[in-house]
Amino acid sequence: MHAERNVKQVVRWCLYIVLGFPLLNSCKDDYIYDNEEPSWLGANIYEYLESSGQFDCYLALVNDLGYKETLRLTGSKTMFPANDEAFSRYFLSKGLTGDGPTLIHNMSASEKRYLFNSSMLNMTYLSHMLANVSSNDQGIGEGIALRRATSASYLDSISFVKPAALPKTAFWNRFRERKGAYLADNGSKMVLYWTPEFFSTSGLTEADWAVIMKGETDKPYDTQGFYVNDAHVESNRKDVTCKNGYLHIADDVVAPAPNMSEVINSTAEMNTFAGLMEKFAYPYYDGSVDDAVKAYYGAGSIEDSVFVKRYFNQTDFSSDPDEKVDIMGYGTLAFDPSNNVYGGNTDMGVMFVPSDAAMEDYWESSRGQFLRDSYGDWDEVPTNVISVFLQNHQRLSFLTSLPHNWDIMTDNAGFEMSVKEEDVQKAYIACNGIVYMTDKVYPPVDYQAVYGPVLTADTTTTMSAAIKNDDMDDVNNLKYHLYLRSMDNQYNLLVPTDDAMANYRDPITWALWANEGVDKREIWSFYVKMGKVVADVYDTNEDGSKGALLRTVGADALDTEGAEEVANRLQDILDMHIVVADNDDEPLSGFIDEGTLPYVLTKGGSVLAVSGTGEQVKVQGGGDQEMGLPEAEVVTLEKDHRKARYEMDNGRTFFIDRILQDPFKSVYYTMSANEDYRAFFDLLVGNDDVFLSLADNEDYKDIEPIFETSEGENSKMSGIGPVVTSFNNFRYTVLVPTRAALEETFRDDPDLHTWDEISAQTDLDVKADWTRYLLNFLRFHFIDGMLPVSGVSYQDKAYPTAARDDKGIFVYVKASSDGSSITFEPENGSGGPQQAKVITSNQEDYNVLTRDYIVNNNDYTLATQILSSSKAVLHLVDHAINYQK
Template identity: 30%
Template structure:
């Protein structure tokens, strides 16, 4: 022990002596510059760095890197540079000053980092393993490029007033342009980061193009670290296995890779040049550019029309006009990071893009994408909105959610797995703002083969309805390939009343119950790329003709337009095939859609058209069933100035259940009275409802809604007067007139109040059992011995009593709990009566549809019973003697 201690003491003395003499610890090496001069041993072989030293000398950084400071430098050896020069057919002498700056500064960080700490995000305490990007010493002005007019996109949005490149292109001069206003950050995959984010060996194999199979390797801007840290007095040096170039962003990677040139052209249609002097906060950059280049030329930044990200929001306008589509993010934004509420910045994540090779894209264009080719002829003719669907489904906002081991979680526009596998990846490129997966196939959006596609492909004809589908979140639903759809697509092809727009018309359901209705005329605003509307007072007569009156001067807000169009679209969608031979179908919104005819001679009726005996002719059938999910039915709005409901989209019924029963009260008077003459506090009819602190009203206060309806569809069975009267005559069913006779004394008599409660309960239970969940129609979907719940709760089981229904094209029967079979009475036409009940918010011209219910009414030949033991006994037999006496003494 004594000997060992003597040795340690001697070493300590020597170390302290050196510290005193040199002013620095003995374990600290020379400066970065000196260490590079000495050479570094890598895997037992000394590597030299004369190229890196020349870069340092030529850029006047020798003094900086020879003195104390704080730098981390990732360097390639001379042998690596020799390979790089050969691959790029160049030499050191041919490098420009800008290229030298990029080579050196993109591989240098202005802080000293041990590599095991580089994956930490600064915090208290540090967030370990969370960092994948950080800024380098590069300056954006180091990467100014020259762009010639023939490199600029031509008419990218197929409209002259949206060509943001026109002036520069027509000017005929080259421009100086930055790929972004921020320098390119370094992207690094380090062991702690990969472990924290659950990278697998396969992930790093794909990401490194087979250069590594271990997550224990460290990767810097696509290059592998092959040495330990070299500790210097002014920072650290790490040797990498190749030259770190300019850390291009994803747009630049795609632009410069010959095999992705066609995709780059498609992306560039969404590009725009922005002068730095008109871009907020870049005044200093503009002045530095002019000083460094001794010029008064304008410096531009290459941006892309895209959705806002964490760091930028680029205007979607060209002059006064809004572009028709934007990308999911800007692939040229060096600091790209998705907006989030977690406080994450560029250090935490990046983006990713799936890009097919030119060969794969051409193969798709001639094969699965043939429909697009036949529609437009060339890629340059594909409208931007249509094209954006293809590009955006391959733009992944989070790289960490798109590493190869998570490929099965990448979804398309219908929210189903896109289908990419690691074997599809030809090559992977690490960019400063994300990773580009170059693949050997095209992953197309489901929308290209869904029932939505005809509207997307024919914007001038169906711009309004497509906007509603695309902007109100119907796309993922209608693009699903797991269902079959029939979608009605109204054309906006009728000249507006003002003569200024091409529109389709719509009667506002909020005004169905008013003496004066409101006619909406929806049109697509090309300048703002949105839907707008004009409104007119009108009178809708019973034949379905519309008498247009004065214009409502107040323009509807975007919120009101969305409220009406969302409701409309819900009632234009049918899940299934409307050419299956039925006559009636239920829409997604629960309303009734009637189909007459077949083949090329089909007409449609919504509830309103059924009421008016008007039919809507289908102009065009778009069959998307072969590789898609159904058919779309185009309907024309052209009416030559003669407005009628047959030229409107299928609209939902205007009448409530109350109105239908009242109109047929000569056949259903007793059931109608049981519903309508209810003055109890628990009445089934309501004119208003209250949610939270807001009160909503029915469409017409004279025609109340059924209060037990929710946002669903129902069937109401109306027993014949004869059968109801039989129950009354036998004393099984009370009448409201008895309840009314007790009203004067109920406030002061508990006996009278108890009788009233008993009467209300019996009548309510009777009526509730005649109301069934789900609308069933004769001539609709065949129903065989199907049980449906009613509105009557079984107090013993706490479940609702059911009815058993059988329905076919020409018959409908209902079996109650007691086995009684009741059939629909067709003689008087009180069957298949479509109803809709609305709850309306707001007032005047600002009313909104809060919620609604749909119902179908059928008259049946007898009453429905849920419990004969309790129902087929005199109701008064359950009263006390005192209660009976009170009733017997009531005046006649």
């Protein structure tokens, strides 16, 4: 069957040939290009350049390299030659003068090859085709290419680098002993083609081009011609058609562009940044590169091994098996600035490199003070610290970093970089990206935020680990660095030193002692072990000082419960040591060192007492006042005898010598111990007989006492002693009318009944109504919001209370302060007897701070964690207020 089919095909083709002879003969007679070349087809490339008389230097390269015959024969080449005048400028830029071809002849063979091959592509490309790629994942290949590999090879750029020019790190010590190192490029250098097609596809604008070309002259935005690296090919000099390819004649010599690493290291104004970047350079041995180099240059020409200079980075890091480096601990760059092919045909990188002057300005500024205080010199900053800084000045994609997008461009953490066009002093086109030299520094958010100084100081390692823990699976990860990164807020961050963190009075055990008289007091000493915060727990002596070691919490990796205990206490500490400074709705919001706020409100709802200004500011928590402990002060730095106070972009940071403690006493026990509070306290305690008599009736289930213990066998939580039932993990103000004020109110309001009167009432419905009325009267004195007498004036600020109207809606009270006292009245009040003013004659009766604790065990003496707590300030007031009248 196959043989028969083949015979038929042969016969068929013979017939075609016989029948086609007349037609073929006719075409030959009419088609003139069978006997002559098209008139539009030029000479071969070599003859074209030779006949012009303007390309002697370029032809000298061709002839010296033996390419003459190649460029005379038919083939497929695309070339970007420059004329002799352009070569004169090129040599002059290198300090060379004289006859151009002679200067060419004096170049080494590898220099000639590298220069010539960088101006040649081994295929034919009309100018509009330079931006095309054969295919990509989307199947679209037109207009998206920015770079191409040329005929140039890394084999032509092998250099011997002497010790003085090698990076100063230990990775290069062995080469210092060998008097230098043979280094190959990290891939062959590509050439950039800035074409109108790419401009259109990428969205690159004329304004963008002006920034990219900043520092250059006569480089106009061109939608007809194009650029090769930074050499201009005008529209009337492109697409010159020759027999064996295309010529695009450039105004300047198309030389191989340096990579970003080479640009930065060779620019004198970038020395500081370059020195830091070089800490991440390492020698990489690739056997295939070593073999290729030695084969190319011949046996014996290079005696030592050839290495590639690379950089530790997060994009394409390859480890040398001989170098055992923990790069995550050491630090990395975002990408390798020496990788010549980074980004492929369609993209590349960008680096914003601050000038030496900008680096110095930042170092000496308040923004850089924390680094200066910690390390003294840029070169002394550890690599794992400086790597974050360097990464923030690298952009992974040129296409997403075009200048017209800088106003919305974000850094690696998603925060605005705020780069302005006027920040750029000069731009450099590298073979793998753009280097912008700037007069500003763009520190990472970690170095802008208030916790930046904490991360670098050797005296705050515990708070550093507590704030900045990136292990998302770790129960110890409190994520406070995410909160403190906000550049839309201003903070005061109070940072106890490591010494201060070694003396933390555990709130649960000290609250047991302060409220219930159960002395199981503990002092916790926090420290960092294997990157995690753990705590040694100590007993206390009779005077409350640190006693014997009881246990260690959180050190065992399997001790999940212990780790949760540590995290629970750290969260309590951090909430106590953060003060929002720019909350316009909060009277106690502001900077603590400006002397305007005797009291400030913390993130966790606590109140801190503040005195002094600037570096002399002092701070005290309610628990410190309760125990008679001294105020915390800003510590002095041993290096320069200055106070550790830092101005950061989103607030101020203060290193302090004591850990601040919240109150331990609850509302219940604080009021019970103050005789001036006694009359109101007795009303708050209520009458057990009344509550018991109403407890079993569904109609009265809304009746709830002011205090309760929250204990029970079925509950996994409890309060430490009686807690206020209306409190809910928030901050409050409790107004305590005097005995005389209460007697006056009960006398004037016939609907108010004492607990004895209510207990004696036999009609349960009446008893319930009287109870509700009294409880609502009492709860109107419990206000949502922490309002100490604070020296701050305000007028008619409304706050909800714990009382409800007939519709079950919370009733509001309004507060006004003249700075020295506060007046409260119902929201619709108009003064008179319904006004209650804070009595400030006795310091023990107003601005009294308390805390109600809810803990994680129905037996609070066995609790290990604080589940929630409510902070309150108590004031003795001269009148009772009652919205019901």
